[in-house]
Amino acid sequence: MIDVSDVYKSFAQNHVLKGVNLKVRDGKSMVIIGASGQGKSVILKCLLGLIKPNSGKILLNGIDPNSSQKNSILSKVGMLFQGGALFDSLPIWQNVAFRYLHGKQKINASEAKKIAVEKLERVGLKKSFADNFPSELSEECKKEWHWLEQSQPNLKLYFLMNQLRD
Numbered sequence: 806m807i808d809v810s811d812v813y814k815s816f817a818q819n820h821v822l823k824g825v826n827l828k829v830r831d832g833k834s835m836v837i838i839g840a841s842g843q844g845k846s847v848i849l850k851c852l853l854g855l856i857k858p859n860s861g862k863i864l865l866n867g868i869d870p871n872s873s874q875k876n877s878i879l880s881k882v883g884m885l886f887q888g889g890a891l892f893d894s895l896p897i898w899q900n901v902a903f904r905y906l907h908g909k910q911k912i913n914a915s916e917a918k919k920i921a922v923e924k925l926e927r928v929g930l931k932k933s934f935a936d937n938f939p940s941e942l943s944e945e946c947k948k949e950w951h952w953l954e955q956s957q958p959n960l961k962l963y964f965l966m967n968q969l970r971d
């Protein structure tokens with residue numbers, strides 16, 4: 806559950822968040838929609854503990870993402886950034902398997918590649934795509950691959966940023 810109460814955030818004289826309240830219960834989705842510069846990314850960054858609000862309370866499954874306990878909840882959060890946010894210098898399979906090649910969940914590279922290829926196949930993408938680079942893909946494809954990297958059974962919360970077009 807996401808519970809945000811009375812959150813304020815300003816950057817100098819720019820008062821971006823002015824008393825935001827929202828609750829998202831388990832199993833539910835919420836869309837935050839608005840014109841450019843209205844604070845959608847700022848509220849998501851506050852939820853991720855990347856920006857500290859000036860005041861107000863944020864709880865993700867009861868944990869404040871700005872507290873010392875934040876890692877226990879942030880390790881369960883998937884984040885899809887606007888524009889895909891893939892690593893251009895890494896082939897697709899290394900992007901999809903990023904968390905298995907680095908950090909705490911690291912496993913050997915051939916196992917990691919196997920997982921990446923399985924994920925690609927699960928969404929109907931050919932094994933041969935695995936060695937392509939992000940620059941060879943359309944914007945929509947990039948997001949799809951980034952999403953695959955984020956889709957982990959242990960994740961409980963997903964935050965997605967996307968642009969709407971006319």
Ligand SMILES: Nc1ncnc2c1ncn2[C@@H]1O[C@H](COP(=O)(O)OP(=O)(O)OP(=O)(O)O)[C@@H](O)[C@H]1O
Nearest residue numbers: 816819821839840841842843844845846847848887
């Ligand atoms: N780190 C920062 N320092 C100073 N100002 C910031 C910072 N981050 C965001 N802002 C300002 O906060 C306001 C809201 O920005 P934000 O990125 O949340 O907009 P948005 O609603 O996500 O827009 P878009 O639809 O273009 O993604 C903008 O005026 C922006 O300039």
Ligand SMILES: [Mg+2]
Nearest residue numbers: 845846847966
């Ligand atoms: Mg934004």
